[in-house]
Amino acid sequence: MTLTELAALYQDKLNVLYDEGEIHSLFLIAIEEVLGYQKTDYILNKQELVPDTALIRLNNILLGLTKGNPIQYIIGHTVFYGLKFKVNPSVLIPRPETEELVEWVLSVCSSRFAIGNASLNSPSIVNLIDIGTGSGCIAIALKKHLPKAYVSAVDISSTALATAKENALLNDVGVTFIEDDILNYAETYGSKFDIIVSNPPYIKEYEKAEMHQNVLANEPHTALFVSNEKPLIFYEAIADFALKHLKKDGLLFFEINANLGKETIQMLGNKGFTDIRLRLDMQGKERMVSAQKPPLP
Structure with missing residues (x-):
């Protein structure tokens, strides 16, 4: 043939x-x-x-x-931000729009923390955490391009974290992985973070009808879906976490449901976050939000 x-x-x-x-x-x-x-x-x-x-x-x-199996699961890997990642049904397949979130975080780090500026003695002061890491794609891509930064990654799933750890080894980066539930976290996060980034579950149950069957049948629903009644449940929890654990003027980055941009911005504003910015993805959808921790009273 x-x-x-x-x-x-x-x-x-x-x-x-x-x-x-x-x-x-x-x-x-x-x-x-x-x-x-x-x-x-x-x-x-x-x-x-x-x-x-x-x-x-x-x-x-x-x-x-x-x-109906996704080809990434069939061959066992995919490419994200130019890096190879192992994937399996315990983790979501990384999407191109999430690469745009990584690019945004990196661009802010480049300007705000002067990464690569020889006048800075220690760019390693940058401390980041990725909440709901899944395959580890966000945390690992950030660490790969910010080798002196401290990068942590949290997920509730032990099987997802096992895959993320494999991916960290595969890409030769050091990331601290933490098994924890952001809705009821038990870990003591002693250090303060410069940046918190997250791509949490955000698809409403009723939006399943718009999705491709191979996604519904194969990818982990706990990493995809939220109830119609509380679609921002993870965003609210992570925002509260950020209020406690971001450094002064620290930044929070989210990938969001394109249909909930206004609601996400309002929630962050209600919690006191400032400099809230909405960014469109390559398809013109409202897909990313950043916000700054409110100043101390």
């Missing part, structure tokens, strides 16, 4: 689940995983016969896709 014929087979078997463009993207991920081919390699070698051993692997990936 040639690559062209295999691409046609993917289209034929997956057209009930995905549109043509999505199927082609999945096919390109599959051949990169198995053959090491980039898009250009595929274009140049379309008529090449696929070796039998590779064909078996590519057919197994296709079988998993026909069952």
Whole structure:
């Protein structure tokens, strides 16, 4: 079977689940995983016969896709902010919009803390914590680009933390991982943080109808969904945590539900946070918010 014929087979078997463009993207991920081919390699070698051993692997990936399994779980990893991360059904698959949150935090660190400025003796004074870390993608990406910063990461799930620890090793960074429930945290957080960042659960139950079936069937619901009645439950808890544990003028960063920007801003304002900023993602959706800890009375 040639690559062209295999691409046609993917289209034929997956057209009930995905549109043509999505199927082609999945096919390109599959051949990169198995053959090491980039898009250009595929274009140049379309008529090449696929070796039998590779064909078996590519057919197994296709079988998993026909069952609605995300390709990232099938191959066991994904790329986030240029770094490789192991993923499995105990953690969410990192999304591109979360990369934008990381980029925002890094840009603020670069300017506010003068990271990389030779006049600063110790950029390691930057102390960050990621709440609801999952695969560890936010914390690890931040630590990779801020190697002298202190980075901690919290999650309620021991299995998620096990994956996050593997990812820290995979990317050769040191992150302190803490198993704790931010809604009822038991850990004593002795140090104060310059930055708190979080991408907590924010999808309302009634919004499930708008989501792709492979997400609903495979990714951990505890990391995705909140009740319709209390959609900001985690944001309120993390904001309260921030009031206690941010340094003076410390910053809080959230990824948010694009339909709850106004409500999130109002909640933060009610709690006294200042300099509240809403940022759009690459699709023009209200996806990120930052706020500064209110001054001491």
